Amino acid sequence: MKLSNQEIELLEILETDSRIPMDHLGKMINLSIQETEEMIKKLENSKIIVRHTSVIDWSKVEGHEGVTAMIDVKVTPKRGVGFDEVAQRIYRFKEVKSVYLMSGAFDLSVIVEGKSMNEVARFVSEKLSTLDSVISTTTHFILKKYKHDGTIFEQTDDDKRMLVSP
Known part of the structure; x- marks a missing residue:
């Protein structure tokens, strides 16, 4: 449009x-x-504005600890539907927050949230890896968010640079 x-x-x-x-x-x-x-x-x-959201720094909320993982997925595309069918199967899982078709060594990038690393590991081993089209996965756990959707987390106003004057 x-x-x-x-x-x-x-x-x-x-x-x-x-x-x-x-x-x-x-x-x-x-x-x-x-x-x-x-x-x-x-x-x-027109579905151009899809949703109104807020960016939350959950690390500051006591009792809401959890983990986020980025999972690179290599898949076999199906004739006639390419990657769309397997992407749809993946994004329907409640643990999945985002799915992207990627260029490079892996085909899909999947963002998953869970209460623990074990919960994410179980998702990968019991749900994601068992899909027919999935060839391999590589899981990366996010340790700390510095910036998300353009929002900088824990930004300090202290400028640590040395003042240089002529």
Whole structure:
């Protein structure tokens, strides 16, 4: 779908912060509140705006410890459907948060969340690896998030660089 510059500008603003009040948003793109609401509704109905989310730093929430793993998956594509069929089977598992078709040594990159490393390991060995098309997997556990979806975690305002003056 071809979008106007105003629609693209709206999407860029919403991608950064979807909680901006409608009147402020309208002023930012030079539209009335009603026109802004109609534009957002059109973009939602067209499935361009898929969902409004918040980025949470779960490491700061006591009692919500868990693990995230990035799993590289090599698969055999099926004739006529390519990678789509196996990707659909994978993203239907509740543990799976994201699935991407990749270029390079592996075909799919799968993001999985679990309560423990053992839970993720069981998912890989009992569910993911047992799929007919899956040839091999490589699991990488995320130890710490520094930046996610453009948001920097634990950013400090202290500038540790030495001041240099002429």
